Amino acid sequence: MSTTAPVGTGPRPTIVLVGHGMVGQRFLEALAERGLTATHRVVVLCEEPRPAYDRVALTSYFSGKTPEDLSMTDMAFIEKEGIELYIGDPAETVDREARRVTAKSGQVFEYDILVLATGSYPFVPPVPNKDAEGCFVYRTIEDLLAIEEYAKTKATTGAVVGGGLLGLEAAGALKGLGLNAHIVEFAPRLMPVQVDDGGGAALLRTIENMGLTVHTGVGTQEIVTDESGAVTGMKLSDGSELATDMVVFSAGVRPRDQLARDCGLTVGERGGITVDEQCRTVNDPHVFAIGECALAADGRVYGLVAPGYEQAETAAATIAADEAAFTGADLSTKLKLLGVDVASFGDAHGATEDCLDVVYSDSRAGLYKKLVIGRDGTLLGGILVGDAEAYGTLKAFTGSVPPVSPESLVLPAGAGESVQLGPTALPDDAIICSCNNVRKGTIRSAVTDHQCTTVPEVKKCTKAGTTCGSCVKVLGQLVNAELEASGVEVDKGLCGCFGQTRQELYEIVLALRITSYQDLLDRYGREGARGGDGCEICKPAVGSIIASLAPTLGVSGYVLEGEQASLQDTNDHFLANLQKNGSYSIVPRIPGGEITPEKLIVIGEVARDFGLYTKITGGQRIDLFGARVEQLPMIWARLVDAGFESGHAYGKALRTVKSCVGQTWCRYGVQDSVRMAIDLELRYRGLRSPHKLKSAVSGCQRECAEAQSKDFGVIATANGWNLYVGGNGGATPRHADLLAQDLSDAELIRLIDRFLMFYIRTADRLERTSTWLERIEGGLDHVRDVVVHDSLGICDELEKLMADHVANYRDEWAETINDPEKLARFVSFVNAPDTPDPLVSFVPERDQIKPDLPLLTIGTRPLEGTATR
Amino acid sequence: MTLAPETTDLKVQLLLDGTGDWFTVCDLARLTPGRGVAALLPDGRQAAIFLDRSGRLYAIDNRDPFTGAAVLSRGLLGSAQGRPFVASPLLKQRFDLESGKCLDDEEVAVTAYEVRSAGVAA
Numbered sequence A: 001m002s003t004t005a006p007v008g009t010g011p012r013p014t015i016v017l018v019g020h021g022m023v024g025q026r027f028l029e030a031l032a033e034r035g036l037t038a039t040h041r042v043v044v045l046c047e048e049p050r051p052a053y054d055r056v057a058l059t060s061y062f063s064g065k066t067p068e069d070l071s072m073t074d075m076a077f078i079e080k081e082g083i084e085l086y087i088g089d090p091a092e093t094v095d096r097e098a099r100r101v102t103a104k105s106g107q108v109f110e111y112d113i114l115v116l117a118t119g120s121y122p123f124v125p126p127v128p129n130k131d132a133e134g135c136f137v138y139r140t141i142e143d144l145l146a147i148e149e150y151a152k153t154k155a156t157t158g159a160v161v162g163g164g165l166l167g168l169e170a171a172g173a174l175k176g177l178g179l180n181a182h183i184v185e186f187a188p189r190l191m192p193v194q195v196d197d198g199g200g201a202a203l204l205r206t207i208e209n210m211g212l213t214v215h216t217g218v219g220t221q222e223i224v225t226d227e228s229g230a231v232t233g234m235k236l237s238d239g240s241e242l243a244t245d246m247v248v249f250s251a252g253v254r255p256r257d258q259l260a261r262d263c264g265l266t267v268g269e270r271g272g273i274t275v276d277e278q279c280r281t282v283n284d285p286h287v288f289a290i291g292e293c294a295l296a297a298d299g300r301v302y303g304l305v306a307p308g309y310e311q312a313e314t315a316a317a318t319i320a321a322d323e324a325a326f327t328g329a330d331l332s333t334k335l336k337l338l339g340v341d342v343a344s345f346g347d348a349h350g351a352t353e354d355c356l357d358v359v360y361s362d363s364r365a366g367l368y369k370k371l372v373i374g375r376d377g378t379l380l381g382g383i384l385v386g387d388a389e390a391y392g393t394l395k396a397f398t399g400s401v402p403p404v405s406p407e408s409l410v411l412p413a414g415a416g417e418s419v420q421l422g423p424t425a426l427p428d429d430a431i432i433c434s435c436n437n438v439r440k441g442t443i444r445s446a447v448t449d450h451q452c453t454t455v456p457e458v459k460k461c462t463k464a465g466t467t468c469g470s471c472v473k474v475l476g477q478l479v480n481a482e483l484e485a486s487g488v489e490v491d492k493g494l495c496g497c498f499g500q501t502r503q504e505l506y507e508i509v510l511a512l513r514i515t516s517y518q519d520l521l522d523r524y525g526r527e528g529a530r531g532g533d534g535c536e537i538c539k540p541a542v543g544s545i546i547a548s549l550a551p552t553l554g555v556s557g558y559v560l561e562g563e564q565a566s567l568q569d570t571n572d573h574f575l576a577n578l579q580k581n582g583s584y585s586i587v588p589r590i591p592g593g594e595i596t597p598e599k600l601i602v603i604g605e606v607a608r609d610f611g612l613y614t615k616i617t618g619g620q621r622i623d624l625f626g627a628r629v630e631q632l633p634m635i636w637a638r639l640v641d642a643g644f645e646s647g648h649a650y651g652k653a654l655r656t657v658k659s660c661v662g663q664t665w666c667r668y669g670v671q672d673s674v675r676m677a678i679d680l681e682l683r684y685r686g687l688r689s690p691h692k693l694k695s696a697v698s699g700c701q702r703e704c705a706e707a708q709s710k711d712f713g714v715i716a717t718a719n720g721w722n723l724y725v726g727g728n729g730g731a732t733p734r735h736a737d738l739l740a741q742d743l744s745d746a747e748l749i750r751l752i753d754r755f756l757m758f759y760i761r762t763a764d765r766l767e768r769t770s771t772w773l774e775r776i777e778g779g780l781d782h783v784r785d786v787v788v789h790d791s792l793g794i795c796d797e798l799e800k801l802m803a804d805h806v807a808n809y810r811d812e813w814a815e816t817i818n819d820p821e822k823l824a825r826f827v828s829f830v831n832a833p834d835t836p837d838p839l840v841s842f843v844p845e846r847d848q849i850k851p852d853l854p855l856l857t858i859g860t861r862p863l864e865g866t867a868t869r
Numbered sequence B: 001m002t003l004a005p006e007t008t009d010l011k012v013q014l015l016l017d018g019t020g021d022w023f024t025v026c027d028l029a030r031l032t033p034g035r036g037v038a039a040l041l042p043d044g045r046q047a048a049i050f051l052d053r054s055g056r057l058y059a060i061d062n063r064d065p066f067t068g069a070a071v072l073s074r075g076l077l078g079s080a081q082g083r084p085f086v087a088s089p090l091l092k093q094r095f096d097l098e099s100g101k102c103l104d105d106e107e108v109a110v111t112a113y114e115v116r117s118a119g120v121a122a
């Protein structure tokens, strides 16, 4: 892909950037900020098949991020700045005499300034068979896709060579892919560079508890293969052999300086292009090197992104003839490796003369915290393993004498005199975001001088928090503290219209029997919002509160009735899920996932007759995609006729209760899990709640229905049912907690009634039971007290609310197709009810349809994802 | 909002740019306060028409510039600092209903139309 520079501006000096990685991209942004993209032609040679992406977050691919999510390159930026970006076309030779770069494609570019940002390559120790099938490295998205493919098809065990930062990440990825993962580390402890023996020991215990096998103090001698040449194991230096189906080398990185060597630039003894403090190569004033390929003026090659960013800024400033220098950088890091917090900062290993240690260690809890303190009490550095909560504050205090005793900073909360040092205690020049070198003062002035009032605004304004994200927590505290200090009360209100939380609004609606949104807004809204039209946040939230309390308030619970219709998000308003091209999907309820052949045939016939795309969902039912808005009533008329009802896939309501086949068929089952799943689904269907609700019932402890990942999950025991609550899949998975054991059918249902109604009453908007359980004061114990032991004396009321809901449930779709006035809304055009929206169009794929997306892009900007809820 | 009996015959009309003609869309009674409807214009373009709680009408282009889909009429209406807006139902960007300007990205805007309700002889 390329964009051409505007013509007719006369010859402009050319900057050629080789390497479009993280640092290269930052360099381009710095050029643009300094106006250099306007005065220069900028050419970028990018070797990888995609523009710059977030390598630091590579591993998040395994927790659901897509390669697109990882992208750091806004193509609109590249286009706007007139940058010529050549993807998949690496530089092959540099002729410094002629100032000319030749790319692999044969293109030749003359440069006035050449910037090398070629990064590193993974070091693979020269052991026999290191290139065998099943051997990988871990650096690029392509590496990761290859590892995933191999792990899924050919491997059950995987070994990582190297127990450093990247090695642990790679091992975590292998484990996440379902392999038995081993780590082989030559040094006597894990993460030898960042942590000391004590920290390594705490880390080791925690990582072994997760089911990874760690071999320290042994080297890899040879990769063993079978006749076909595929990996079967590895020989270790202690004589033992480890059986494994794949090997990932993660034994460090080396600067990619070959291009520089070939054109006669000086490189360091252990690699790295030698540059001065301005990041200019020492041999050639026209050539710069930045990022991991550079050997900085302080004699170091930095393997972290933050110093690379600083070098990018320095090079851009120097090119703009501004003064700048890169004299060295802090190597502090905070990582979440396999879910364990690990941080090291400053002089972590106590290299300073006469320094003293303060150590807190609790091997049972996998905690290790060490602070290095100077003679005069100055905090010099430290290591935190297992709990790195204090990292942001401690790092910022490094180099000064903290205002409280160092012990109190590492003791866990509740242990004697632990002190929470708020970020307010920090000096203004403390660095809060080390990735982007943002100081506390800059963040404060973003709030005071630039009127930023939220973390996203401050991020945009200062760049703080936009890289590794580890500083965002402190950032939030600082923004709030600053707002409070300037007299702004930190607002916990639902939105710009209401100063109350969702829970407070629920109580108001219930106590005063308020049945109208407008009434609530005009009486209890914020001053300026009264009499107005509300907003897209509070309307559905209040709509949901009124709907969940409808029988108690004495109003219809039908979401298309009267004012309710104007409060619903588009999905609820059309009782279907809006898709990216404006069409809708339809999910009929299939309680417990049990369905007769007749009903399956009806779904098949309806899908065929209306040309819909069909897919089995993750919730044990069938989704029909590609319906136009005007087809929804006709489709539902057929479905309702066959005995189907709304599956509420569109609502913040009960979704599915999954089941396993259970006692009826399964040789292990101890209760009838299908029947219980159907009972629960029919009981709670249609219940509007702060967020969606999911459930499952398993017939025995083998848990085939995955009940422990649900908002309320049920597992059969020989004596009855165990009830688990607060489970979640999604982006932040959480295992459910056991609420009560060995319940009878009636006890189980009574407890779920109470639990759900208590959640609906007290949760925030869009807060799943998992986050609610973590947030609510007292947590699980408190919830158990309330719903099991009735500590608040509200259980009768909760049960009554649920009984009202159950008694008043009606199917929304059956009600809608019988109401001509409501049906009139199901048209693409109010003035042409029979005309379909021409933009809703489909093209074939794998014998079905998919949206014709190119049609949508005509005349619009590139898609930008923001909030999707 | 209840419509007074004499207003039930009122029609929603849109001023077509360029021509100076008022284009009749539908009965005012077809609009729900706080929500929109989509209208097909003679040149094939689509307009999203909204009614706020005080009975004022607004019209902007129906096409969401962020996704290309014609869905703005299905967004929720709101007001901030006294100015009405609609939030796109797809990715939730908000658009000022009077000017068509996107409130979340100053470089983006949609066309705003003049719209009125008028008694029209049957």
Ligand code: SRM
Residues within 6 Å of the ligand: A577, A578, A579, A585, A586, A587, A615, A616, A617, A618, A619, A620, A621, A622, A623, A649, A655, A656, A692, A694, A709, A727, A728, A729, A730, A731, A732, A768, A868, A869
């Ligand atoms: C259709 C389906 C995917 C599939 O093809 O299988 C699906 C599709 C969507 N999911 Fe899902 N999810 C589907 C099962 C799941 C599951 C699996 C499950 O339920 O067992 C999960 C993880 C379990 C969980 O929720 O804890 C899941 C976690 C999410 C999340 C993350 C929730 C979270 O708490 O982090 C979202 C986003 C959200 O709700 O904010 C989401 C949101 C969505 C939305 C609504 C996104 C959107 O706003 O457009 C998708 C629209 C569906 C549509 O248009 O019809 N979907 N989604 C599945 C429908 C199940 C059903 O029959 O109702």
Ligand SMILES: Cc1cc2nc3c(=O)[nH]c(=O)nc-3n(C[C@H](O)[C@H](O)[C@H](O)COP(=O)(O)OP(=O)(O)OC[C@H]3O[C@@H](n4cnc5c(N)ncnc54)[C@H](O)[C@@H]3O)c2cc1C
Residues within 6 Å of the ligand: A018, A019, A020, A021, A022, A023, A024, A045, A046, A047, A048, A055, A056, A057, A058, A059, A089, A090, A091, A092, A117, A118, A119, A120, A138, A139, A140, A166, A169, A256, A259, A290, A291, A292, A293, A302, A303, A304, A305, A306, A308, A333, A335, A468
């Ligand atoms: C899994 C993983 C996790 C990490 N975690 C962290 C972390 O938590 N914190 C942290 O600070 N750092 C972390 N890092 C390191 C961080 O990613 C690097 O420091 C950073 O990417 C360096 O940026 P760069 O632009 O110098 O190199 P790169 O991002 O590697 O970019 C260099 C680019 O140049 C290209 N290239 C090379 N030669 C040529 C050529 N001849 N022509 C054209 N293009 C060429 C390469 O293909 C590559 O795309 C991690 C790295 C990995 C792999």
Ligand code: SF4
Residues within 6 Å of the ligand: A660, A661, A662, A663, A666, A667, A668, A669, A670, A673, A698, A699, A700, A701, A702, A703, A704, A705
């Ligand atoms: S959870 Fe138990 S009863 Fe249900 S299918 Fe699995 S093994 Fe059988």
Ligand code: FES
Residues within 6 Å of the ligand: A432, A433, A434, A435, A436, A464, A465, A466, A467, A468, A469, A470, A471, A472
């Ligand atoms: S410290 Fe990495 S984003 Fe701020």
